Amino acid sequence: MHHISKQKEIELLFLKSALTTDNPFNTTKEVLDWVKRRNEEVDVSVKRIGFDEMDNWKLDKVRGAVVHSSNKFFSIQGLEVNTNYGERKTWDQPIINQPEIGYLGFITKEYKGTLYFLIQTKIEPGNVNHVQLSPTIQATKSNYTQVHGGKTPNYLEYFVNATSEEILVDQLQSEQGARFFKKRNRNIIIKVDKDVNALEDFKWLTLGQIKLLMQKDNIINMDTRTVISGISFGNYSSGTIGFYDIMNNNRNSIGFKLLTSALVHDKSLFSFNQIIYWITAQKVNYELSIKEKSLMNLKDWNVSENIIEHKENRFFKVIGVNVEIGNREVTSWHQPLVEPCDEGICAFIIKEIDGVIHFLVQAKLEAGNFDILEIAPTVQCSTVYSENENEQNKIPFLKDVLKAELENVVFDTLQSEEGGRFYKEQNRNIIIKMDDSFPNEVPENFTWLTLNQLKKFIVFNNYVNIQARSLISALSYIN
Known part of the structure; x- marks a missing residue:
């Protein structure tokens, strides 16, 4: 009998959940109605x-x-x-x-072979629409050590007492480098076998449903997006995927092509080592020196x-x-x-190179970054620039994004940033697919990565910034 490894088993569970939108407990429409109802009921x-x-x-x-x-x-x-x-x-x-490291975490549970995520409707003062869907737990250290004298967050004990068998994902991830100084949170997903009662304001959803809901504006909050961006579906040879490709009559769909980019580990424009050398060279080229200064003297x-x-x-x-x-x-x-002061734009340009979708990323320096630069989307800017032609030209690839033909737009929604710290901040999240005429040669602080490579970097702390992770979390493999 051939046993698949524990890791493979977890990856396949995640993958199946990402490809499942049927949910016997809560249909996606019921979830949308729930969020709408909570928004109408709550007084903020x-x-x-x-x-x-x-x-x-x-x-x-x-x-x-x-x-x-x-x-x-x-x-x-x-x-x-x-x-x-x-x-x-x-x-x-x-x-x-x-400086403290908070918990952003999901409890998951398997039911009839499918993995479900326990999600909650959470109110944050800065949310555009008050209530958004957040992970099972979203707590700063001050929260769960009860500095504010409130009660401890629901389900906290599951995370504090989680065994290594129960932990499926556990990563330290950065927050916005332009707004936070070296801020990190623990992104964690645990799977429990015992019964977990869904309290009021909590429901069980598949990963596929969460991704589907992200195609609507401001439903899934930033903390959910960062946690699920860290999920890996494993590594396969292009030959194996080729075999599935023959089986799959949907192989021209963008969803299948994105999934292929997430799974294939042996077909990319640059090897993993070449990408490491690229990042290292960028960090050597660029310096970042930070001094604390009184707000009164800025x-x-x-x-x-x-x-x-x-x-x-x-x-x-x-x-x-x-x-x-x-x-x-x-x-x-x-x-x-x-x-x-403005709505921002976070956009990935993607294109097929040698039959596999690649993402055009940049090494971006921000004042609060832990280690000078992080991998960022192709374009990440505030829309101050979008009206003015001269200003547009200063930002590489911004024009390509703003002038994209509708049929090349894979994803385009407004997503909120963290409502506990930001007041009504939403950014336009866009993914644009370019054809072969778009050049492979790009400026030296840009490069091309497959989704599989991006997922590998997310596993390590402080490589992929939150704007890139947010876009990656939104990728749906079904359509």
Whole structure:
């Protein structure tokens, strides 16, 4: 009897769940209605208040930072950045400093051979639509050590007591490098055999359903997207996939081609080692020097009792808010939030090279990155640029994305960033498929990777940034 390895078994379980949208417990339509209903039922009020009106938070002018009275949670500090990367070589900016590592995790359970993920409707003050679908657990260390005096998050004990047999995915992953200073979260997926009761606000969904829901604006929150981006479906030779290809009459569908790119490990423009050398060379070429600086002294930023903002009204602002929520551990609180000045664009250009879809990635430097550069989507920018022709030309491939023909658009939705820190921040997430006329030769800080290679890099910390992971999580293999 031929036994497949434990790892292979897990990968196949994930794959089957990703290809399944039929759910005897909750249809996708029922889930959409549930989110809509929760949004209608919940009372959320977010009012702007001055920093001096916030309970437990203050703009400390001596320290030059916005801080919590417990010195926990997070703070907003100033940075002076110097680099030899990109157009701007030096700038000052505020940044969120949250040194603790939080949990973002899913409990999964197998039912009749299919893996189900326990998802919850969660309200965040900064969400565009208040309620979005979040992982089973989404907790900062301050949360689960109860700094705020609330109750411990539901299901926390499953993660704290998880055995190595139960853990299917366990990774440290970065957050937005332009907004957070070296922030990481533990992305974890566990599979339990004992009965798990789905509490109110929780439901069981397949991975395929989660991906389907991502094709709608602002339903699946950022934390769900980052956790599922780390799922691998395994490695197969192109010969094996070729065999399935003959069996599969749907082989011209984009879903099947993306799945092939995720599974095939022996057919790529560059070998894994060549990609490592490419990243290493980029990190050697580009320097990033960071100095802490008082918010009161940041160049090009205005700090008042009510707001911290850029003099040209660009990038983002820091505001204080009073939040009142109908059903959350703590029903009313104050906190700072980061508000974007524009909607951003995060886009991948993909094309078939030697019969396998490749993703055009860039090595992108951001002030808060753990290690100078991370692999980012082809285009990642704020839409300040999208109106102005000259500004558009400064960003490689932005025009290709904005002018893409409709039939080449594989994915195009608005996705929210983390609503616990960002106020109504949504980015347009786009994937565009180019034909053979699109050149393989690209600028030196860009390169082509298959999905299988991207998934391998996600396994290691701080290689693939959250914008790229968010797009990867949205890929559906069914259509």
